[in-house]
Amino acid sequence: MIPFTPFKSRLVPILINNIDTDQIIPARFLKTVSKEGLDKNLFCDWRYNADGSEKADFILNTPRGKGAQILLAGDNFGCGSSREHAPWAITQFGFRAVISTSFADIFKGNSLKNSLLPIVVSPEVHAKLVALPEDAEIQLDLPSQTIGLPDGTRVEFPVDPFNKNCLLEGVDELGWILKQDADIAKFEGSHPGTLNTLLVA
Amino acid sequence: MKTLSQKIWDAHIVHEEPGAPSLLYIDLHLVHEVTSPQAFSGLRARGIKVRRPDRTLGTVDHSIPTTDRSLPIMDPIASIQVKQFEANCKEFGIPCFGVNSENQGICHVIGPEQGATQPGMTVVCGDSHTATHGAFGALAFGIGTSEVENVLATQCLLQRPSTTFRVRVDGTLKNGVGAKDIILALIARIGIGGGTGSVMEYSGSAIRALDMDGRMTVCNMSIEGGARAGLIAPDDTTFNYLHGRPLSPKDAAWDAAVARWRQLPSDEGASFDRDEIIDANSLAPMITWGTNPGMGVSVSGAVPDPHSIGDARERESVAKALAYMGLEAGKPILGHPINVVFIGSCTNSRITDLRAAAAILKGRKVNPNVRVMVVPGSMEVKRQAIAEGLPEVFREAGCDYREPGCSMCIAMNGDQLSPGEYSVSTSNRNFEGRQGKGGRTFLASPLTAAASALSGVVSDVRTIL
Ligand code: SF4
Numbered sequence: 022m023i024p025f026t027p028f029k030s031r032l033v034p035i036l037i038n039n040i041d042t043d044q045i046i047p048a049r050f051l052k053t054v055s056k057e058g059l060d061k062n063l064f065c066d067w068r069y070n071a072d073g074s075e076k077a078d079f080i081l082n083t084p085r086g087k088g089a090q091i092l093l094a095g096d097n098f099g100c101g102s103s104r105e106h107a108p109w110a111i112t113q114f115g116f117r118a119v120i121s122t123s124f125a126d127i128f129k130g131n132s133l134k135n136s137l138l139p140i141v142v143s144p145e146v147h148a149k150l151v152a153l154p155e156d157a158e159i160q161l162d163l164p165s166q167t168i169g170l171p172d173g174t175r176v177e178f179p180v181d182p183f184n185k186n187c188l189l190e191g192v193d194e195l196g197w198i199l200k201q202d203a204d205i206a207k208f209e210g211s212h213p214g215t216l217n218t219l220l221v222a
Numbered sequence: 223m224k225t226l227s228q229k230i231w232d233a234h235i236v237h238e239e240p241g242a243p244s245l246l247y248i249d250l251h252l253v254h255e256v257t258s259p260q261a262f263s264g265l266r267a268r269g270i271k272v273r274r275p276d277r278t279l280g281t282v283d284h285s286i287p288t289t290d291r292s293l294p295i296m297d298p299i300a301s302i303q304v305k306q307f308e309a310n311c312k313e314f315g316i317p318c319f320g321v322n323s324e325n326q327g328i329c330h331v332i333g334p335e336q337g338a339t340q341p342g343m344t345v346v347c348g349d350s351h352t353a354t355h356g357a358f359g360a361l362a363f364g365i366g367t368s369e370v371e372n373v374l375a376t377q378c379l380l381q382r383p384s385t386t387f388r389v390r391v392d393g394t395l396k397n398g399v400g401a402k403d404i405i406l407a408l409i410a411r412i413g414i415g416g417g418t419g420s421v422m423e424y425s426g427s428a429i430r431a432l433d434m435d436g437r438m439t440v441c442n443m444s445i446e447g448g449a450r451a452g453l454i455a456p457d458d459t460t461f462n463y464l465h466g467r468p469l470s471p472k473d474a475a476w477d478a479a480v481a482r483w484r485q486l487p488s489d490e491g492a493s494f495d496r497d498e499i500i501d502a503n504s505l506a507p508m509i510t511w512g513t514n515p516g517m518g519v520s521v522s523g524a525v526p527d528p529h530s531i532g533d534a535r536e537r538e539s540v541a542k543a544l545a546y547m548g549l550e551a552g553k554p555i556l557g558h559p560i561n562v563v564f565i566g567s568c569t570n571s572r573i574t575d576l577r578a579a580a581a582i583l584k585g586r587k588v589n590p591n592v593r594v595m596v597v598p599g600s601m602e603v604k605r606q607a608i609a610e611g612l613p614e615v616f617r618e619a620g621c622d623y624r625e626p627g628c629s630m631c632i633a634m635n636g637d638q639l640s641p642g643e644y645s646v647s648t649s650n651r652n653f654e655g656r657q658g659k660g661g662r663t664f665l666a667s668p669l670t671a672a673a674s675a676l677s678g679v680v681s682d683v684r685t686i687l
Contacts, residue, residue, distance in 0.1 A: 131366035
């Protein structure tokens with residue numbers, strides 16, 4: 022993971038509620054054994070015609086959808102499956118944050134592990150962001166947990182302190198958990214396994 | 223006073239420190255071919271072993287064909303994924319129910335049927351329907367691939383506490399109404415984000431009356447209400463199911479386990495953050511009309527009219543769903559023509575599901591315009607079905623009876639709808655394209671699916687019982 026630094030970006034609105042992970046990256050692209058190349062299939066069925074050509078009116082195919090780093094989505098973004106391919110595809114496309122009024126739990130957790138910041142805002146702030154002019158940029162600052170709007174106002178957003186630290190330092194959870202090895206061993210020692218072994222010699 | 227989920231949580235805390243989530247020990251980790259390859263690559267890159275291969279169990283389910291297992295996998299990309307999964311399990315010493323294993327099946331079907339899933343455990347799997355295992359009183363979370371890697375490496379999961387959400391279902395289900403209708407009705411009521419952040423505990427006389435297969439159906443779709451996990455307190459039904467399973471405790475260990483498990487149910491008077499009550503007596507068979515599992519009505523109900531919805535974004539989402547589904551606002555859903563019926567998935571592919579469907583189909587013929595696929599959840603379910611003569615019932619009725627796997631639930635393996643086709647499916651998701659690009663899914667119970675297979679239109683099974 023790379024450290025998460027402050028940045029300024031335009032917003033790419035896809036203002037549909039309950040966008041599920043099957044829309045973000047359809048299951049047929051999950052047969053891959055790597056993380057690479059998922060960006061071209063991000064929102065695949067909304068983005069391409071049956072013959073593979075781009076749908077001209079879908080936002081990611083318009084100038085507005087390119088080169089920006091913040092996705093502005095409807096309520097309950099990322100519901101559905103646990104596929105981490107969803108945040109992989111979103112970050113590979115170039116997004117570093119998604120703003121919504123709410124996120125599905127697993128998607129939110131997966132995003133935080135991939136330097137994609139899920140930002141929850143109130144419906145009022147969301148409406149304000151929706152109303153911004155197309156070329157307006159907002160400032161995203163993780164250390165202060167604020168979004169800076171073009172009119173100079175700042176809006177705070179919540180982030181789990183542990184995840185915030187991981188994002189800022191660019192470290193992943195596994196390194197942290199591995200450091201708890203003594204406690205894990207102690208737990209295992211005091212809780213003899215009740216699961217019969219599945220291992221066959 | 224503690225709830226069931228608090229008791230399991232407290233018993234699994236490995237490490238806690240200010241500012242960090244709790245580190246929980248994981249008793250059982252199920253892995254499959256789709257969400258694990260990048261986790262194994264991660265372990266290899268770091269030079270880490272799997273900490274507890276004896277608490278890890280692999281199966282292939284999502285991308286494997288449901289045709290003759292002796293034939294090679296025709297899809298070259300799926301074939302690589304499956305082979306690599308089997309090789310990963312071998313390299314890391316994980317027991318694996320591979321393509322040709324006699325125990326292969328959908329991850330959420332095999333864990334319970336092997337007796338690997340037990341009350342009071344923590345269970346994880348890189349799959350959102352891991353809540354299924356909660357039917358045994360196990361705290362079971364769906365996780366992403368990074369977490370799969372974390373658990374493989376450390377047998378631990380970082381978690382913040384969830385809120386608690388009790389769903390009481392009291393009363394008696396009417397003939398033709400089952401577990402699937404309970405959960406579809408709940409999600410239709412609370413919406414697909416309604417349970418976000420919570421662990422749902424299902425209780426009440428109608429839940430107690432369900433067999434384990436039915437309880438798994440209910441818990442399975444907890445994620446469809448947004449919940450992190452679903453739970454049902456273990457009782458004699460649970461213990462009778464587990465007794466004698468290959469991985470269940472034996473002899474004295476069994477008695478000790480049952481004594482321990484009896485302590486698990488939520489204490490009388492334990493408080494929950496939220497309560498929802500469902501009257502089982504008033505439930506009818508449910509069906510979804512839209513593009514998320516919360517868009518459901520009773521089978522005799524009507525498709526909603528967007529004009530009657532006040533909230534603008536909600537109105538748009540209903541209109542968008544109706545456009546995708548090709549349905550007219552305000553019209554009844556009963557009698558809508560269908561092309562396909564799919565009976566399978568980790569929601570409804572167990573022996574009681576197949577029995578229920580077979581009871582409707584026995585001695586009858588499915589409508590010639592409908593392609594009916596019946597896909598058992600595991601090789602074990604398949605064996606039980608054979609012992610009961612179910613495959614003949616399905617074949618004589620004109621169904622396509624296949625080999626175990628996820629199949630058309632997720633349409634990764636070539637079992638899929640064509641654009642525009644309608645299906646009645648016993649699976650759990652009706653998202654756009656979920657069962658094949660452009661395909662349109664009505665989610666329902668095995669009974670409703672079987673009745674609709676006979677008539678070729680969305681049907682009310684109660685009329686033929
Ligand atoms: S049957 Fe469907 S929902 Fe269940 S594990 Fe397979 S793909 Fe997921």
